[in-house]
Amino acid sequence: xxxxxxxSYTTGVVIMAGIYAVFSLGLNIHWGYTGLFNIGIAGFFALxxxxxxxxxxxxxxxxxxxxxxxxxxxxxLLSFLDPGIDLWFFVALLAAGxxxxxxxxxxxxxxxxxxxxxxxxxxxGIAESVRLVFLNEKWLANGSKGLYRIPKFMGDVVSAENxxxxxxxxxxxVLAVVYLAVQQVIKSPWGRVLKAIREDETTAAASxxxxxxxxxxxxxxxxxxxxxxxxxxxxxxxxxAPISFDPLLATFxxxxxxxxxxxxxxxxxxxxxxxxxxxxxxxxxxxxxxSDPNFRLFMIGFLIVAVILLRPGGILGEERRVxxxxxxxxxxxxxxx
Amino acid sequence: xxxxxxxxxxxxxxVKDFDGVRAVNRCSIRVGxxxxxxxxxxxxxxxxxxxxxxxxFLRCTGGxxxxxxxxxxxxxxxxxxxxxxxxxxxxxxxxxxxxxxxNLMLVxxxxxxxxxxxSWLTPWRVSRQERENETRAxxxxxxxxxxxxxxxxxxxxxxxxxxxLELARTLVAEPQMVLLDEPGAGVNPTLMKxxxxxxxxxxxxxxxxxxxxxxxxDLVMRLCNPIxxxxxxxxxxxxxxxxxxxxxxxxxxxxxGLPG
Numbered sequence: 351x352x353x354x355x356x357x358s359y360t361t362g363v364v365i366m367a368g369i370y371a372v373f374s375l376g377l378n379i380h381w382g383y384t385g386l387f388n389i390g391i392a393g394f395f396a397l398x399x400x401x402x403x404x405x406x407x408x409x410x411x412x413x414x415x416x417x418x419x420x421x422x423x424x425x426x427l428l429s430f431l432d433p434g435i436d437l438w439f440f441v442a443l444l445a446a447g448x449x450x451x452x453x454x455x456x457x458x459x460x461x462x463x464x465x466x467x468x469x470x471x472x473x474x475g476i477a478e479s480v481r482l483v484f485l486n487e488k489w490l491a492n493g494s495k496g497l498y499r500i501p502k503f504m505g506d507v508v509s510a511e512n513x514x515x516x517x518x519x520x521x522x523x524v525l526a527v528v529y530l531a532v533q534q535v536i537k538s539p540w541g542r543v544l545k546a547i548r549e550d551e552t553t554a555a556a557s558x559x560x561x562x563x564x565x566x567x568x569x570x571x572x573x574x575x576x577x578x579x580x581x582x583x584x585x586x587x588x589x590x591a592p593i594s595f596d597p598l599l600a601t602f603x604x605x606x607x608x609x610x611x612x613x614x615x616x617x618x619x620x621x622x623x624x625x626x627x628x629x630x631x632x633x634x635x636x637x638x639x640x641s642d643p644n645f646r647l648f649m650i651g652f653l654i655v656a657v658i659l660l661r662p663g664g665i666l667g668e669e670r671r672v673x674x675x676x677x678x679x680x681x682x683x684x685x686x687x
Numbered sequence: 688x689x690x691x692x693x694x695x696x697x698x699x700x701x702v703k704d705f706d707g708v709r710a711v712n713r714c715s716i717r718v719g720x721x722x723x724x725x726x727x728x729x730x731x732x733x734x735x736x737x738x739x740x741x742x743x744f745l746r747c748t749g750g751x752x753x754x755x756x757x758x759x760x761x762x763x764x765x766x767x768x769x770x771x772x773x774x775x776x777x778x779x780x781x782x783x784x785x786x787x788x789x790n791l792m793l794v795x796x797x798x799x800x801x802x803x804x805x806s807w808l809t810p811w812r813v814s815r816q817e818r819e820n821e822t823r824a825x826x827x828x829x830x831x832x833x834x835x836x837x838x839x840x841x842x843x844x845x846x847x848x849x850x851x852l853e854l855a856r857t858l859v860a861e862p863q864m865v866l867l868d869e870p871g872a873g874v875n876p877t878l879m880k881x882x883x884x885x886x887x888x889x890x891x892x893x894x895x896x897x898x899x900x901x902x903x904x905d906l907v908m909r910l911c912n913p914i915x916x917x918x919x920x921x922x923x924x925x926x927x928x929x930x931x932x933x934x935x936x937x938x939x940x941x942x943x944g945l946p947g
Contacts, residue, residue: 531807538813539792539800542785546793549782556742556776557794557856558768559801567803614784670786670838 361514363631364624368521369582371623374607375532375616376575381605382613382668383536384568385548387466390473392600393480394573397453398446398580399590400484403497405442406585420490425501439503443524443581450577451570458569463562477601485592496591500584521582525620528575533616535571544568545614598647603630606650610657612664621665626650695720695755695864695896696741696772702749703736703920710736712920713750718864723890723897725911727904727931729941733920734900735777738866742774743767754864769796771863775856775870777900779849783842787833790841790852791824792817794859824859831855831885846873854885858895865889867899871906879903883910908932916940 373391380386405422424438431437453476461472484491491497508516535541543564546554551561584590594600603626611622633646657664696718703711711733718724726734739745741752743764752760759767782790798820799805800813828834831851836844841852850870857865870886871879883906889895901907907914908928916924916931918940924931931937 534810535803535806538806538810539798539817540803540806542789542793543801545785545789546782549784550780552744552776553780553782553856554793555744555764556768556774556780558765558773558796558860559793560763560765571803668784670840 358511358514361518363627365514365518365521365586366631367624367627368518368525369579369586370604370607370627371525371620372528372579372582373576373604374611374619374623375528376572376579377604377608378613378616378619379532379536379544379568379572379575382608382615382619383541383544383548384565385466386462386565386569386572387470388473388569388572389470389601389605390475390477391576391604392595392597393473393477394450394454394576395580395583395600396477396480396484396590396592396595397450398577399584399594400491400497400580401446401449401577402442402581403500403584403590404491405445406438406501407497407499436504438501439520439585442585443578446581446584447574447577450580451574454570454573455566458566462565462569477595477597481592481595491590494592496589496594498589500588500590502588503585517586521586524578524582528578529616529620532575536616540564540567603627603650606654608664609654610664612666612668614668615664615666618664618666625665626653629653693720694718696898697753698737698741698750699753700750701737701740701747701752701760703733703740703745704748709920711740714917714920714922715750716915716922716925718896718898719913720896721890721894722913723886723899723911725907725914726898726900726917727902727907727914728917728923731919732917732940734917735868736920737917738774738868738900741767742772742866768860772866773857773860773862773864774866775850775853775868777868777872779846779853781841781844781849781852783840785841786838787828787841787844787852788821788824788837791827791855791859792820794856795820795823796860827855827858830858832881847875847878850874850882851878851885854882858889858893862895864896864898867897867901869900869902871901871903879906886910 373395377388377391380388404420406424407421408423408426424442425436428438428441457472457476461469485494502513503520504516505513543554543559546557546559547561547564555561587594607622607626608619609622610626611620612618629649630646633649634641639645694717698714698716700713700715701711702709702713714733714737726737728734736745740747740760743759743762743766747760751758754770754772757770759770759772762770782793799809799816806813825834825837828837831854833848833851833855836848841849844852850873854867854870867886870882874882886897887910890897899911912927913925914928914931915922916934916937923936923940924934926934
């Protein structure tokens with residue numbers, strides 16, 4: 351591989367890691383801060399990716415798709431706005447988030463009053479249902495053949511070989527916005543209530559907090575972020591099909607990322623995504639059996655166990671305090687002296 | 688606020704059944720405003736169950752619970768809290784992986800920052816309120832002598848310190864009434880003295896009404912007046928410490944099961 355090939359490959363890896371980091375941030379809200387056991391990330395992943403793909407892909411186009419009747423063709427629809435930047439991309443990201451949020455609201459409303467394990471089962475079931483709906487409702491998403499030629503973000507601005515760099519910037523930008531937005535609410539009293547619920551629901555209720563309402567908000571916000579992640583994925587790979595969302599690469603590996611980076615720490619969630627995705631893609635260049643997919647999978651499992659045993663909090667671990675305002679004050683005190 | 692004038696909390700023939708076992712049986716108690724009322728009785732008398740009924744953690748099978756003349760039975764715990772009734776737990780339920788300070792800053796109600804939008808749209812408002820709440824939490828921490836531990840994880844405190852933290856949690860809420868479930872259990876004598884002092888001054892200086900379950904009779908007799916005695920889910924006696932100590936029913940409830 352020549353140098354430009356290596357750069358291009360690395361860019362692809364970083365794009366994917368950045369997308370995974372968005373998911374990891376979403377899961378961190380669910381699990382890291384609220385203790386909600388979501389093992390159906392793949393469901394929100396697929397829902398976000400498909401929502402964005404359906405909205406932006408044109409249909410009916412008999413040359414491209416036989417059965418797909420539902421394409422929104424958002425780029426054409428919003429072209430009259432023409433702000434000089436592909437606005438539809440951001441509209442599609444938001445729409446993907448909103449759809450996931452609404453679905454999460456429904457699931458959460460039913461299951462979040464019940465014991466924790468019901469949510470786990472429900473998320474697992476929903477993930478499978480979402481996949482089956484997109485597989486069987488051909489008019490909606492072209493069935494098992496999936497949707498392809500999903501539009502590029504600012505595709506006509508740069509040449510095809512430079513597109514990846516542009517998309518890298520877009521992904522990192524979205525990641526930064528999500529990170530800052532999440533950090534802002536987690537470091538607020540809202541985040542403190544989530545942590546209290548994680549530690550002891552009864553105490554949170556005895557402290558006057560409506561536990562169900564906060565759990566629901568957490569579940570919806572996390573799902574919203576996962577939806578954005580799904581949309582980022584759709585416009586990166588530009589192909590979505592039911593097989594894209596298998597539990598290994600759409601749920602399990604995101605859990606690994608959060609555990610490795612540091613559950614309950616947003617920096618850890620992002621770091622974990624880059625570390626684990628780096629290991630996952632890096633190991634395919636190892637010699638002999640080491641690059642066998644099953645062995646690489648074993649490596650990820652091994653990493654999780656190693657982290658749990660050696661550094662249970664993950665690489666970064668949880669921050670001691672949540673309240674930003676209180677921290678600022680503490681930081682300010684010495685300089686006043 | 689005058690002492691002993693008016694009824695703050697009242698249970699009217701409250702009943703709680705657990706699958707055929709009647710834990711609370713037609714129990715009617717009244718707690719006067721500004722008092723430190725003791726609730727005693729042998730193990731299994733239904734004291735903690737009554738607490739759970741009052742604070743909304745359990746629903747009454749029958750009867751009514753009134754706070755300031757208003758029905759609170761059937762309300763969920765967080766709404767009972769907002770009525771001004773706050774409780775502690777027999778076994779401290781501190782938020783382990785949160786600092787002592789955060790355990791307390793959680794509590795104040797109507798925090799703007801609890802609404803997700805406010806942290807994005809009006810962060811300055813959230814910050815200002817956070818500083819106010821921190822000041823308030825610090826005051827309470829000073830009051831219960833836990834300031835030096837404010838940045839410690841609550842899970843690392845000793846049992847006695849956790850009991851103090853539980854008391855602190857109720858005080859940060861600025862409640863009208865506090866229900867303490869065995870505040871003295873597992874607390875060493877020195878810390879116990881402190882706890883008694885804190886409860887007394889909260890009542891006398893801040894006008895907070897206390898209802899407390901306690902097995903340490905020495906503590907109850909020193910601190911509480913009146914004292915209500917429960918046995919087998921029913922109220923069997925009520926009165927001053929002297930009256931209750933001499934009540935034959937009470938003696939029977941505590942000693943009656945013993946041979947001889």
